Amino acid sequence: PSSYKVVVVGGGSAGLSVASTLAETLGNKSVAVVEPSDVHYYQPLWTFVGSGLKTFDESKMAMSEVMPEKAQWIKDSVASFNPTKNTVVLANGESISYDYLVVAAGIQTNWGKIKNLPETLGKNGVTSNYSAQSVQKTDEFIKAFKGGNALFTMPSTPIKCAGAPQKIMYLAEEQWRKAGIRDQTKINYFTGLGKIFAIDKYANELLKICKARNLNINYFTDLAEIRPDSKEAVFNVLAGDAKGSTLTLPYDFLHVTPPMGAPDFIRASPLSNADGWVDVNKETLRHNKFDNVYALGDCSSLPTSKTAAAITAQSAVLKSNLLGDIFGDSKEVAKYDGYTSCPLVTGSDKLILAEFSGYTGQPQETFPFDQSKERFSTYFLTKEIIPDIYWKAMVKGNWDGPAKYRKLFGAA
Ligand code: FAD
Ligand code: UQ1
Numbered sequence: 075p076s077s078y079k080v081v082v083v084g085g086g087s088a089g090l091s092v093a094s095t096l097a098e099t100l101g102n103k104s105v106a107v108v109e110p111s112d113v114h115y116y117q118p119l120w121t122f123v124g125s126g127l128k129t130f131d132e133s134k135m136a137m138s139e140v141m142p143e144k145a146q147w148i149k150d151s152v153a154s155f156n157p158t159k160n161t162v163v164l165a166n167g168e169s170i171s172y173d174y175l176v177v178a179a180g181i182q183t184n185w186g187k188i189k190n191l192p193e194t195l196g197k198n199g200v201t202s203n204y205s206a207q208s209v210q211k212t213d214e215f216i217k218a219f220k221g222g223n224a225l226f227t228m229p230s231t232p233i234k235c236a237g238a239p240q241k242i243m244y245l246a247e248e249q250w251r252k253a254g255i256r257d258q259t260k261i262n263y264f265t266g267l268g269k270i271f272a273i274d275k276y277a278n279e280l281l282k283i284c285k286a287r288n289l290n291i292n293y294f295t296d297l298a299e300i301r302p303d304s305k306e307a308v309f310n311v312l313a314g315d316a317k318g319s320t321l322t323l324p325y326d327f328l329h330v331t332p333p334m335g336a337p338d339f340i341r342a343s344p345l346s347n348a349d350g351w352v353d354v355n356k357e358t359l360r361h362n363k364f365d366n367v368y369a370l371g372d373c374s375s376l377p378t379s380k381t382a383a384a385i386t387a388q389s390a391v392l393k394s395n396l397l398g399d400i401f402g403d404s405k406e407v408a409k410y411d412g413y414t415s416c417p418l419v420t421g422s423d424k425l426i427l428a429e430f431s432g433y434t435g436q437p438q439e440t441f442p443f444d445q446s447k448e449r450f451s452t453y454f455l456t457k458e459i460i461p462d463i464y465w466k467a468m469v470k471g472n473w474d475g476p477a478k479y480r481k482l483f484g485a486a
């Protein structure tokens with residue numbers, strides 16, 4: 075069987091940001107990346123693609139272009155893990171052994187958990203920014219909309235980028251207002267959770283925007299079924315007096331954020347915790363049972379909000395600790411502080427840049443101004459500068475996130 079110093083599972087945002095540095099440091103063919111996809115997506119751009127502000131092509135790159143030159147790309151999926159034998163088994167049955175393992179396989183979108191969603195997605199006004207197959211339909215359906223009932227959903231499960239389900243609502247509302255059909259349009263947001271955003275500083279501002287723009291927020295309501303023939307959406311009511319009942323609403327436009335969860339092959343493995351995520355120490359990113367295993371990004375148990383921005387800080391910590399293991403140096407153990415960020419786009423020229431620690435629940439803002447206020451500067455940064463940072467630095471292993479700028483600007 076083939077053998078590598080480090081095997082990285084997944085060539086997404088997390089996998090590449092780690093594999094690039096490791097391959098560069100450890101040399102030719104010491105690092106393997108197991109990744110089945112031909113295409114790498116910069117998914118944060120999909121909010122902009124779904125509202126016609128960026129093209130789909132700008133969100134993708136051939137995997138062969140972004141795969142680190144000195145890494146061995148194994149174009150297959152991992153089917154199972156044998157951490158006691160230091161091997162992974164591929165879908166093709168082949169076994170690969172490693173000295174160190176990094177798991178970065180992302181989160182699984184569970185479309186099938188909503189009745190009739192797989193067959194209705196991308197048709198008759200039903201769409202989602204959460205799939206490469208339907209994100210362009212969002213833009214098409216927003217522009218074709220002639221008024222009526224528009225629904226936007228957010229599930230009760232953990233998801234990647236917890237702000238994205240509402241960002242597209244703000245962008246759609248703006249378009250419908252500009253098209254002169256706003257007074258013929260009712261907009262409802264349904265969330266399975268009890269808050270619009272986890273951190274109050276940002277939630278309070280978002281609620282003001284919803285009120286001012288007549289966006290109706292419904293809490294503890296979880297999409298369960300789509301009835302394409304009658305164009306109705308059925309929600310489970312999760313709390314309150316009507317708990318246990320269902321709510322049925324007609325729709326003319328429906329943006330769905332599907333339930334998500336740990337990937338099945340991780341959940342079924344010895345690496346997972348009770349919830350299915352790779353069970354790592356929240357500061358060191360080292361596995362809680364297997365010392366030579368690390369994880370980061372959306373598939374990890376790290377108890378913070380799942381974003382690419384969070385990975386910028388996580389990858390720096392992981393690389394420092396893993397290279398410390400390999401070279402046996404006694405430098406200080408690096409610790410992740412839970413940093414994450416969600417650029418909450420609220421219009422085609424403004425944004426609230428939420429930055430916080432999921433561990434403390436406190437804001438961790440980079441810039442010396444109040445980021446909870448809508449601004450053009452942070453919109454421009456997110457739309458025009460951060461994508462460049464992503465392609466030119468992050469996937470090459472050279473972006474550790476904004477922590478050093480935060481310090482430069484004087485924050486603690
Ligand atoms: P991914 O980037 O999803 O990569 C996982 C990789 O693992 C994939 O390439 C996949 O093919 C591979 N894989 C899966 N299964 C296997 C297997 N069995 N074997 C081998 N490989 C496998 N983040 C932000 O920071 N800011 C934003 O504004 C933002 N907006 C978003 C908007 C939308 C609509 C979406 C969908 C996401 C957004 N995100 C945002 C979240 C961000 O895209 C993710 O958090 C990030 O991509 C996670 O990186 P990852 O490497 O963990 O997973
Ligand atoms: C970031 O570094 C990053 O990764 C490249 C993102 O992913 C899309 C982000 O959304 C954000 C906000 C950051 C943070 C960067 C700065 C400059 C605040």
